[in-house]
Amino acid sequence: MTYCVAVKLKAGMVFLSDSRTNAGLDQISMFRKMIVYEKPGDRFMCLLSAGNLSISQSIREILQTEQLKDPDGGEPITIWNARSMFDAARVLGSAVRHVYQRDGEALRRSGIEFNASLIFGGQIRGEGMRLFQVYSPGNFIEATAETPFFQIGESKYGKPVLDRVITPDTPLEEATKCLLISMDSTLKSNLSVGLPLDLAVYEADRCTSDRVVCIDEHNAYFHMLRSTWGRKLREAFDQIEAPDWDPTGPLAAPSGRHAALRKITDPKDRLI
Template sequence: MTYCVAIKLQAGLVFLSDSRTNAGLDQISSFRKMMVYENTGDRFMVLLSAGNLSISQSVREILQVTRLNCSDGGEPITIWNATSMFDVARVLGAAVRRIQERDGEALQRSGVDFNVSLILGGQIKGEGMRLFQVYSAGNFIEATAETPYFQVGESKYGKPVLDRVISPETPLDEAAKCALVSMDSTLKSNLSVGLPLDLVLYEEGRFESDKIVCIDEHNPYFRMVRESWGERLRAVFDSIEDPAWNGGQTDVPIRVEPHRNQHLKKITGPEEKLI
């Protein structure tokens, strides 16, 4: 499995992925899930992938040569000449469908689902930054101000901190820190996600990035984040008052009458009914 997250902000984009794949407890390997496409001064794009490794690798392999015919008979659209990120997402969707047409039936006969989830984000000169999530059918949705991030893979463990911290106004470095905390929560709770990590920050309007880093278990900043988050989370937990079951001095009693419901009823014998 894997975990990837991408965040769209007013200041830029943040991309983070792990590198673990597994086909059982005794078949664990590392494969990068992130691809960066950059034509300095013209376009900057990042692709994240999760799901069946053979499918995602095949999609990435043919993405650069996939072409969409123009309705006006002009030059076919590729990821390198598209004038919008929407068209790049269309090209990616076409690449997914092409692999499905080629391999889907054979996979189905072998009892393997056609499973791939992709995140595509970036900026092309002439328009603003955009972020898309692409599904196994090749269809996609776009991030909005209300939902400024996408996750693929083991997303549930890292979602709470993103929901509490991330908004379009979040500074780029703060969002990167939040993404790393989100990843740490996932690493802590799921063995199918593992180091090393790939982290990319893109600043709006640059059409290039030099903020690309591979993070392993020896990375000083990530080690600090892991230790600090664990310690301070425990400190906040310890600062919350325990429930006072036996009364006493408290401003937050737990034994109170609910406004609209009743307390749970005990069944004390075979003759009693729940309703």
């Protein structure tokens, strides 16, 4: 399995991926799922991938040389010369379709779904940052102010903290912390998501990043974050008043229009 998450803020973008790949439970390997494409000052792009590893590796390989015809008759469009992230995402969609054309039918014959899920974001000089989620058919959607993050892979464990914290105004450092906590929840609940992590933080309008790190079990910050978050969560939990069963108290007092369940006390009791 995999967990990757990316967020687009006013201040920049943050990308985070795990690196565990498994075929069943007994064949577990480390493969990195992030790739950063950069021409400093001109373009910064980050691709995160989930799904079948043979498909995502092929997509990445093909993406390096994939070309779209320029409707104006100019040079073919690649991720390296695209004038917009939208065009770069189209190039990526096209790479996905090429892999599908090559492998889709043979995979289907083996009962394997063509399964690729990608997050692709960044900035090309001359336009704002953009963040896309690209699906198996090569189509894609774009993050907006209302939905500033995308997750792929094992996304549910780590979603509650993102829902609570992330808005377009979240500062970069805070978003980085939030994504690492989201990853921590996922690591804790799903063994098939594993360290090390790749983290890339991009500041708006720089078209380059020097904040790309690999985080493993020895990383002091992640270590601190995991243990502090666990302890703070527990403290937060302990500070919430426990329920009491006083029949006029806040938990047990009748409220609204829904009665408590009627108990079934006999085989002849009707259920409805």
